[in-house]
Amino acid sequence: MRQDKKKRQKQMLKKMFPFISLSFGILLLAVFAVHSAEPEVIAIKDGKILTMTGKVYEKGLVIIKNGKIDKVGKGGRIPRDAKVIDAQGKYVMPGVIDAMTYFGIRPFSRNVPQPVTPQNRIADAYYIFGDLFTGEGGIQAEAELLCGGITTVYIAPGSGQLIGGQGAVLKTNGRTYDGMVVSDPASIDMTMAYAPVGQFGAPPPPRPTRMASMALLRTTLMGAKAYAQKIEGYKGKSAEEKEKAPKPPRDLGNEALIKLLNGEIPARVEADYVDDILAAVRVAEEFGLKLIIDSGLGAYKVRGLLAEKKIPVVLGPVSHPIGFTHYNASHEVQELENERNAALLTEAGVKIALGSHSYNYGGSGKHTQGRWLLLEAALASSFGLSEEDALKAVTINAAEILGVSDRIGSLEKGKDGDVVILSGHPLKIESLVEHVIIDGLISYSREKANQ
Amino acid sequence: MFRRRQFTRQLQAVGWVLPAVLSVAALLLALPILQAQDKPVIAIQGGTVLTMAGDAIEGGTVVLWQGKIAAVGKQVSIPDGAQIIDATGKYVMPGIVDAMTYYGIRPFALNDRAKPVTPENKVILAYYPFGKRMHGEKGIVKDQEILSGGVTTVYIAPGDQQVIGGQGAVVKTYGADYQAFTLREPAAIDMCIGDPPKQEPRYIGAKPPLTRMGIATLLRKALVGAQQYGQKLKDYDQKTDEEKEKASPPPRNLGMEAMIKLLNKDIPARIESDFVDDIRTAIRICDEFDIDLVIDSGLGAYKVKDILAEKKIPVVLGPPIHPFVQGGEVSMSPDLYREMDDYSAAKLLKAGVPVALASFGFSFGGFGYATSGRWLLLEAAYLTGFNVSDEEALKMITINAAQILGVDDRVGSLEKGKDADVIILDGYPLHIKTWVDQVFIDGENVYTRRGGAK
């Protein structure tokens, strides 16, 4: 607790700077404010604002203009053309980020019966047009997800492969399909000790040993390195030489892996057992990869190491960290499971986020467990994580881990206009999301949705 | 609904329905009356009324009162306070009756392929009138999609891949509760003769039927079994009380109880058969056991039209634009493909066979639900190109269908005293651009078209 206080003080100091610059911004704005033709200006007034930068405003004002946050602060003048949302007695916070989901992906399309497919892209499979074979047309925000305040999701290929492919960070609503992409590729998704899937209808092949899959992973990465060298070599040639030598044929998989080797994107490795986490760390070090651990059931057991190497962890939901596989979970896994995982990692200085890992449950759901991510954060806080850290795990920390904190994750001037208004404190069970705004679009209103 | 004699007999025989009917009826008896009184009196005025029981009435009036049709005609006095619906320039006709559908039943719930003979299965138990699963409102839903085609009554059937599938039912597409929407249950025993019920032949341990012979044998066995079961019941009934005390009654058997209804001619056998040979087999077996028969699909029925006419065996044809109701749209069997004849309905009608058209609507994966009945008017229109008159075409999806289903005392035409199942169309019913504007079931407006094409 004492540590927390110190941290908070430090943060306060740090956050003073942006605040000052913010007020400058407001001044500038007042001077240069030109009546914009862009229609939607939204002003959210009198709510309690949790900016996630450390600053909290009781009765503050948030202004969204042209899809971006224009002002966050104590109060002030509301532009005349603004649509005003009265948030008196309510909480205002940045859009919730679900750092690990399969939302919008049809269950059968996630996994491919091959161990290594870095060329597969999740951005090709994101479906955000409402129900299949019916509906009005155009992008249809999923009310069942937005009622949980989720504005951004990271979507991963399935976990039945060693290298599943390229994950993407996407918004849950938008004006255009392409406009919803925040980051693509956001990372290369991998799974340690994966359980391979079978071709449609066929039985799955046997699970490879850890030795074999690690060897395959290293071989693949070495292949990508060699490919990169070949490409570089060709590029370095003179025009004359190029004419003679054959151009190396393109390879989509290796092209993606080059980005990984360059450090442009991280590797997200799903690993639960401590041994698997350590194996991932080993490979990442060998090839100089940026690493993010997914799920990380046993991460708390190596929290010192992770903190030292600055490897973030995207944990599964506290209430069911091993997902539906709970059915088949071994005693070993059950004993590894620890509700205090988040608290222990945070205490040790590891950056964490929570992800819903939302999977399809029969026909009844559409991968929308993310709507309860705030409650998962609440559960984490009942096991020792501070409320602030719990909220950060689903907002700014998630954004930082996903590499998109320049755009989302907190309420700051210039960031995307992704704002959630709740009827009460976000971690309380009875608090419901009243409005969700994504890029300045009012994408969900509880009253309308319940009609 | 039921003829009274039938109804009482059913009450005696359908032991398991009895307590349900009584307990529910006791509670609900007062309700429909109260509800009916709540319903406003409606007068549909000025339209061309196609009653299906006589000539069309230009500028006629239909009065709906307490869920029934109170009056139809040109000069009709309209009760005070009636809600007037102006149908000038429009057409008014009875709700469409779709005589064969799998509406409201999930495709994989249709057939129990492990068992070829299941007369005990009741399709009404699988019928799902609650809209989208896991979503929607409390209570029974007005499915706008099927109502948009003016369909007010449907026959729902168990699957068509078994020799004896089970007991079908006639239901309305809306009603406040099960009691209200069920017109007749059981309405028939559904059977199939031909290729579909055949089991995969295996070299060892194969179960019948593998051939048409096997199908017929299973059918006969079931009917003989029912006869014997009926005899046993009769024997027990005729015993004195003292004897009864000693002997135990024959154990109840749900399947046989249903089959007895067939033997008593309370309900018909509906046998899906396409090849003319299969139709002949169906006739042969039904003659042998003296039971009522309805031929379903009957692609080749026109080839025995005179026999059908003579024996007054009705035929429920598949949709003429898509006449193959089993398997694919285009039959893979060249023999069966050649049974198809666009003039089939005309030939049957001319011979005097009672004919209805039905959608045989089934669920097509995620594409759509079993609501293709909503285009039954277009199917009828198609036939008018093949020697069927407009009137005959319309009757095949209204009164003819109702008669074959045994519910013509309640639905199928606009006549005084019948259920107020009425549709208003914005143009001639057989034109492709015509849409159903409003649908009334039991005098209640259950559908009104919004927006749409025009």
Place this chain on the structure above:
Amino acid sequence: MKSAIQTFMILFFVAFLMAPLTFSAGELEDTVALKGATVHTAEGPVISDAIILVKEGKIAAVGTDVDIPQGAKVIDCAGKEIIPGLIDEHSHIGAYFDANEFSMPLGPENRAIDGLNFEVPHWYDAMKAGVITVITGPGSGERMGGQSVTIKTWGEDLKKRILKENREAKMAVNARDLSHIPNIRMKLIKALEYKEKWDKYEQGDKKGPTPERDLGLEALVPVLKGEEKLRVHIHFANDMMTFLKLKDEFGFDVTFIHSSEAYKVAPEIAKRNVPVITLPLATRIAISEQLLFGIKKLYEAGVKVALHTDHPVVHQRCLRINAGMVIRYGVPEDAALQMVTINPAKSSKIADRVGSIAVGKDADLVVLDGTWYEPSTRVDMVFVDGLLAYDRMQDDKSATEVD
């Protein structure tokens, strides 16, 4: 066998019908005039009380003011409607027994013509219903199924019936798993590299070794050159977005088949001028009302729409009723006719021969006894390449005579 008998029968009837005309008219046996009908030309205006002059299997004149040459056979079509022979842009007629070579998920080299069955009665039934030109091809079980064939449904000489023997690679994106798109993309990249290799060889001094031929990649080269197009079996809106991006990347011509959810991204499709072949409707599959009204949305967004039956999903003979259904769901009548005539002809690059009633085009004509799109309307006569292929009188007669 059957088709041969049928052909014989028809020829017999044609001769029988024409006999009196021939006698009265004299020599001009290959000149026919259809007189008095309302003609829907599909590309031009609707002409009432028109004359269509057919010479040597082609249309020689259309209009109200046409001189009928001495000796031409004149068929009175007063009170009838005439439309161009219908075109089904996506079908598996004759092919569906051999439609899917599952063992080759990427097999653009496979050709539908090699698996076509001409003996099934479906061809004749399709023609009877006014469907004269069809593009029939491989199924959608593979990512790249092979090449389609463009063919008429009737004709004595099989070779003459074929308009286009192959090309037009058929693809299928079911997006059942994530690998579909990368696999297609990779194959296209390989084809691009293959093309470059050959271009280099052809343009150079041809001294080096000849590059190895690859039938699959070879089939894709005309697509990349823009000479031929891809046809993609596709259903979901997100898959369409992805494929549009592929089009942006490779610049090929593409037509979407089925395109159930095309309306959900209609502006994006319109922007890129991608034609859409949309759902087999008829009255068989109870697809949702929104999907049905979606075709109107596509039309209004400016997308070139064609209709199809996907025979045997819906019988080929239902194509005209498909057009009727589209009219029911809000598309103007002339536009709906174009969706089954000139639009598919243009998108399949056969509009020089078929798709409308215009001078110089094949005399593929459908004579109907009423409003062309009503289900209750019957096809009276069908002309293929100027020959009377079907006459209703034959059917009606047999219906009343034979059981």
Place this chain on the structure above:
Amino acid sequence: MSVIKRVVFVSLVIVYLAGVSTSSGNQETTFVLKGARVHTVAGPPIDNATIVIENGKIAAVGQNVTIPAGVKIIDVTGKEIIPGLIDDHSHMGAYVPNDLNEMPQPIGPENRAIDALHMGTPDWNEAVKGGVTTIVTGPGSGERMGGQSVTIKTFGKDLEKRILKEAGELKMAINGINLSHIPTIHSNFLKAKEYLKKWEKYESGDKKEPPPPRDLAMEALAKALKGEEVVRVHIMWANDIMSFLKLKDEFGFELQFIHAPEAWKVADEIAKRNVPVICMPIELAINVPESLLRGIVTLHKAGVKLAMHSDHPVSPEKWFRINASMAIRYGLPKEAALKAVTINPAEMAKVADRVGSIEKGKDADLVVLDGPWYEATTPVDMVLVDGLLAYDRHQDEHMAEEEL
């Protein structure tokens, strides 16, 4: 964690626990919990209450309770106490190793879950951690009639004593996959009726003739027909619910629905027949649609008696409490939600004489929480089962947390 910290911590735990016991097994028979807000479920919540526990039973509860002299007093000021939670439908202990479904035997009412109960799984401890003290665990839903459940406490040294009810609750399952499900069940009830008649005739007669042959399955069903046993149906769709209600009308057995995600669609019909519903698990693991979550409130308003269940391992037993929290989130009154995880399931399982509320004479199954009982942010501090300390957060938190 540093060694010093550990030592300090362990000593703290010892001090803390001294008042109750030195180890959870042997403890003083009488002690007092004092100062908490107690939700007795039997009445309104009592602030600053005292609970006296004697020999594993609740001896007294209230504000003005005289504390016997010399007993240990545990100060729980600021905490909330609720009765031990009861999960009315679970498969805990039955699923490992694969003893849940006797698939080849679709009609097996004679099968008993107790014969397959696996006590070695860590799940039991996890359940206790979540405050679940009593569960009804039984066969799966792969058969039409799966068998009978066992009602058992999640903690206790003596297995025999843990069992509240060895066998009961005939589990049936309708998946609506097949038209023959209902006729199959119907036929078996008819058979059972005849079986029962035969036996009644024999019993009431002079017993000269040999008795009818016994049939374990029919015996089990006959019990239901006599009203001695409850029929519990795994059921999904509203039409199946209607079908089963009609079966109840015919045979008059006592009926309870399990899962019943669509019960709300026919809420009035269910309420009319006084059939309680054990609602679909609505814990966060399962992605049920919003309409269903609101449907629970519809059921409540129609007057249907509700219980929650985890269906463990479908949703983990230890988060059972969250089911009630979620129901509150979607509009169920708090008292009703608490009842749905305590006294209602106890009554449905017919063990309300022993558990389900905090009343004099009932088993001392108590959950002490550090905040409002329904909040997700509230941790469970202590769980008592039969007056024994089954879980203590401060002890648990620091086990198995060492770094490698």
